Amino acid sequence: MVESYSKNANHNMRRPVVKEEIVELMRQRLADNQGHLKELATFAKEENIPVIPHETVAYFRVLLQTVKPKKILEIGTAIGFSALLMAEFAPNSQITTIDRNPEMIDLAKENFAKYDKRQQITLLEGDAVDLLADLDETYDLVFMDSAKSKYIVFLPQVLENLAVGGLVVLDDIFQGGDVAKPIEEVRRGQRTIYRGLQKLFEATLDNPDLTASLLPLGDGLLLLRKNAPSVKLPD
Template sequence: MLNEMMHRPIINPDILNYLRDNQRQLDGKLADLENYAHEKGVPVIPHETVVFLKFLLQQKQPKDILEIGTAIGFSASLMAETVPEAKVTTIDRFEIMINQAKETFEKMNLTDRVTLLEGDAADVLKTLDGPYDFIFMDSAKAKYITFLPECLRLLSDTGILMVDDIFQAGTVLQPIEEIPRKNRSIHRHLNEFLKEVNESPELNATLLPLGDGVALISKNIAK
């Protein structure tokens, strides 16, 4: 489950260390879970993204949150703890992650507020009605472009879609011939995703150099 890109920062290492070490740290069970993930090499969102996500949610105060990619349940727990009034629905298809996430939600006393849906997001998303005020996508990078239409269907008119890990440590900008063959599908589909969110007149988007890159997307309702 190691994510090699997490160890290839896209910004100055000194700034990266400052963002991770000098911003407000988590406490309690969330801090324990974050530390566990780092010790075991579990690919959870890095601390600079944690701080940004908390800030964004505190301003937005969403009531219904959807997450694609549960992993061990860290980000779902973070969102539920940050917005106590919110209901969080999260999707994952890997049994080992599902089992760990269930343990996490029990330890965090969040089983009544976090709903874990088991299965491939391509299938599960079609069964949902929404709307969701906030959607966080952190799953198979090659599937972002595939999941995007369903995410937009489920997103409320004033909602925000946040997508993590969009830059592949900066390699997304390299010619595909320079990309190892095993990563070319991710490279091609991430470029398709970035082109769509940056150029579609139906969307507003901004890209941020947090972690391995974050995209914030909303519907262009003023169009």
């Protein structure tokens, strides 16, 4: 049994904001995962480990094959599902992925050893706040799927390491619809996440140095394109 997420699962990840019948249509009609990706998706569901839902998987397939990123950064590895998805649909890319959960790191290492046949993926162990400052690569695509309240903390360094024209994709930014409510209606245990996401929206959605889009896939994606060599964010 995988204990990390069974004990601490975010209840919002099971609350997609699109109509239930549309979510079901997307998950049933979009092409299924194959091979090891199907195996890992099944394992994650059985163990209540948060990986991107199937409608987001399908979006990533199109995004990766269109953008063809050469260097990808991921914050939040979990069992390695999304990193392996990116490796499959961006076969010429090099992927750096960061996680600090020892249980997830062990599982990801096992999965990368078995399935990362082209050796595209490098796993960095530790807190992203510390590791991001030491990265000297320039990335074409960054996928953030970690602590939601920390997105705004990670973002300045992420943008520093992102190529002009590069994309940042941030997952689970709707929190089951909580982000649209007054803070008084949000459970106290979720208010730190709420405040962090509101700061993220304030910093990005109307920023002239970025092009932003909110996508209602899964629990919501925020897509950012870097338009200028230096992106000014509010203090």
